[in-house]
Amino acid sequence: MHAMPSNSLKRFAIMPLLLALASCATAPEEKVSLLEQVKSNGELRCGVSGRLPGFSFVTSEGAYTGLDVDICRAVAAAVLGNPDDVAYTQLTAAQRFTALSSGEIDMLSRNTTQTLSRDSAGGNGLAFAPVVFYDGQGVMVRKDSGITNLEGLEDKTFCARAGTTTERNLNDVMQAEGIAYELVKFETPDQMEGAYLAGRCDAATADRSSLNSSRAGFEAPDEHVILDEVLSKEPLAPATVDGDSQWADAVRWVVHGLMAAEEQGITQGNIDDQVTSATSGENQENAAIRRFLGIEGDLGAKLGLPNDFVVQAVRAVGNYGEIYDRHLGPDTPTFIPRGLNDSYVNGGLHYAPPFN
């Protein structure tokens, strides 16, 4: 038999394989942080839903807007100096994590609930930025039904979306409270909404933010109330890919910066006055605010960002409170009372660590 040629053939076949393996082994060391890549690309690739009222949608002019979108814009302003240097990609719930891990997007700002399995390396392997919206599952009923709490819903019918965690959360809570109920399931939010309006069920359950935007689209929104009880925790946070702490830190501190600005009363309107005041005005002795605004120290440089990154972000989109009010505030059709989403100063949960 011709042993020689087949042997040399094998060697030939193995060579590229070894090369490929070797390149795999060395790849992580050469890996550049996404922060540097974003800077060299000159644009931030941000994954959004594009279909969530108040969070991300397309205006009639074709521009993306919403709370999730403003987080992308703030990061782009802090990193690149221009909030418009964002490339948006619409992602569905199923695609979002793959898009992040395959490098199709740099950051995800798409109503993603922070959970252990999504954070861990054994799960989806994400790195979460601070929570930008504390959501929770709620229940909506007709006002004239006189129902004011979950107990009032004994033996009543609920509409929910099939195959979501909503169904399980409702079951958990109702079982714990010992309240019997019936459930009707629907495939899409539109169907559920239609069924609830047609009187197919006494209550509709979904995340409070989505119940709220459904209600805003009703003909008579005032005839429906969302109960105070919250059935689940849904902390929604932007995310980046695990294992790139430089990029994750940059995104995290931009979000903290938006919240810290609100705590200190720094707004889009007064940011320039604040900078002047801290540079040469009454605040020039205030080291904390000078560090925060990047006038002294090198907080930004430590992150790989310009020292005035907070100023850039706030100038572009305002502080967290302003972003919230613009998209979910009392003057919008999608009004949601701030509640947990207020700054800790006002009894909410948003609390930025010190900028030291």
Added chain:
Amino acid sequence: MADTPRPGPRPAQLLRRLRRGLFASHLDTLITVVLAVVCGSGLWSLLHWTFLQADWAVVQDNIRLYFNGNFPVSQIWRSWSWLGLLGVLCILTLMPSRLLPPAMVRLLPLFWVLILPIGLLLLAAGLGFEPVKSRFWGGLQLSLLLTLGTILMALPLGILMALARRSSLPLLRWLTTGYIELMRGMPLIAVLFFGQLMIPLFLPEGWTFSRVLRAVLSLGFFMAAYMAEDVRGGLQSIPKTQLEAARSLGLSPLLTIALVELPQALRTALPALANQCVASLQNTSLLAYLGLIELLGISRSILANPNYLGRHLEVYLWLALVYWAVCILMTSLARRVEHSLNVTGHH
């Protein structure tokens, strides 16, 4: 039959026919009345809602989004001119061919093949225009681009596979049969998910395929399997004697395929192929569930605009109308092609 209509004035004849068709017996009368009431009230409430209750601002304000997606406004003429070119091409194809110069008629198929590269040039970059990335393509324009891309990819691939499936080389035959059966055994949405989710994971780091290209590839590979079967049906309808005749005339196997088999097979398969083309337009709407902002996708983004909350019915009715109009256009184009082939190909 004995009850042939007696000669009489026309209206009376019509009345008699109506009576015989709709009110012949008590049961017939009952069915007619019930159906008339049900259809009438359905139509009435639809019209009532359409003209009195519906708020069409959600359609009027966002026309640009439905047609061009969020294509940069400064460059929007490029998007409109491609849609315009497509429209002109449709009109030219639908016009009676005696009104057109014969050279034009002969060149029309070439124009149809060229319209896709022209569209890509106009929309993406080239010719000194500012480049526009594919994520700005959206709305009907993207749906049509996807449809055209799919058809132009699937048709040649399908023809090749149909021929390969009848090949005398066993390996080629088994591979194509396996491929076709695999594709036909999978739901399209699974293929699309594979294209959008798995391809990026398999690609080496740093490589990215635009999502539009990934969509066209998955749609095209899927559709090719169906088209191959349609073409194979056409090939099977050709009597064996023709092949024998071709061989005895000394035609090579390649010439036999090109001159004898394919022209006849494609003519037979045309209605089925046209059907696949219409289906491929409708299949693009599945991509809305994968985050593409084609016609259905952009509509869902518009519905998320707080100014138009709860306007689902208006938007979906409008979408139905647009998809219907495009499908009607496609079927009449197909009928036109069928007609012209039959006329020129009469023996």
